[in-house]
Each structure stands twice: as structure tokens, then as C-alpha cells.
Amino acid sequence: xRQLVESGGGLVQTGESLRLSCEISGRLYDVYVVGWFRQAPxxxxxxxxxxxxxxxxxYADSVKGRFTISRDLAKNTVYLQMYDLKPEDTxxxxxxxxxYGSDGYTxxxxxxxxxxxx
Numbered sequence: 234x235r236q237l238v239e240s241g242g243g244l245v246q247t248g249e250s251l252r253l254s255c256e257i258s259g260r261l262y263d264v265y266v267v268g269w270f271r272q273a274p275x276x277x278x279x280x281x282x283x284x285x286x287x288x289x290x291x292y293a294d295s296v297k298g299r300f301t302i303s304r305d306l307a308k309n310t311v312y313l314q315m316y317d318l319k320p321e322d323t324x325x326x327x328x329x330x331x332x333y334g335s336d337g338y339t340x341x342x343x344x345x346x347x348x349x350x351x
Contacts, residue, residue, distance in 0.1 A: 235259055235340040237328050242345030245318055249349075253313040255328030255342060261309040262286065265333045269302060269313045271324035271347075278327070284311060295321075318349045 329338035
């Protein structure tokens with residue numbers, strides 16, 4: 234299993250931006266896909282964005298046009314740039330990775346809190 238460490242969360246106001254980072258142990262290029270999930274209190278954990286090794290991306294409808302997922306292979310780090318944040322974006326954000334041949338996401342970070350005040 235890989236170790237994933239998120240950072241960059243915090244308290245911001247509506248309309249502001251944040252960038253989350255997810256540092257992954259080992260070679261990021263070997264990872265099949267990295268995803269950013271979020272979980273608000275009392276709600277299920279949902280996939281927000283993902284980035285495959287071939288650079289194909291996915292975004293949930295709720296964040297399209299506002300969030301961007303990217304990577305820095307030299308730093309083994311995946312980013313989630315979040316613009317125009319809204320109170321409904323408030324959640325704990327987790328990154329997770331999936332390896333080739335694995336069933337789903339197998340390694341998870343500890344999460345980072347994002348709070349957007351109105």
C-alpha cells in the first residue's frame with residue numbers, strides 16, 4: 234500500500250480559492266488513478282475528481298469548471314485547485330490511489346478539512 238498525505242485545507246470565504254496537495258509514496262507514474270473524494274457531515278463520501286496515468290480526468294458535475302486536478306510527477310504529488318468555493322464545498326477532502334489490476338481505490342490519505350463560510 235502507498236502512503237498518501239493531504240495538505241492545504243483551511244477556512245475560506247465564499248468565492249475564494251484553495252489548493253489541496255496529495256503527496257504519494259513511491260513513483261506517482263506507476264499509479265493507475267488518483268482520486269479526490271469529499272465527505273460532509275452525515276453524508277457519504279463522494280468522488281470529486283480523478284486523474285488517470287494517461288492524464289484522463291473526471292469531475293463531478295458539482296465542481297466542473299471550478300476545480301482542476303493536476304499532478305507533478307517529479308514531486309509525486311497530485312493537486313486539487315479549487316476556485317469559486319461555495320459553502321456546499323465544505324467537507325473533509327481525501328485523496329486515494331488505485332493500482333493497475335486492483336479493485337477500486339486501495340490507499341487513502343487521512344483527509345484535510347475544507348470549510349467555506351458564507
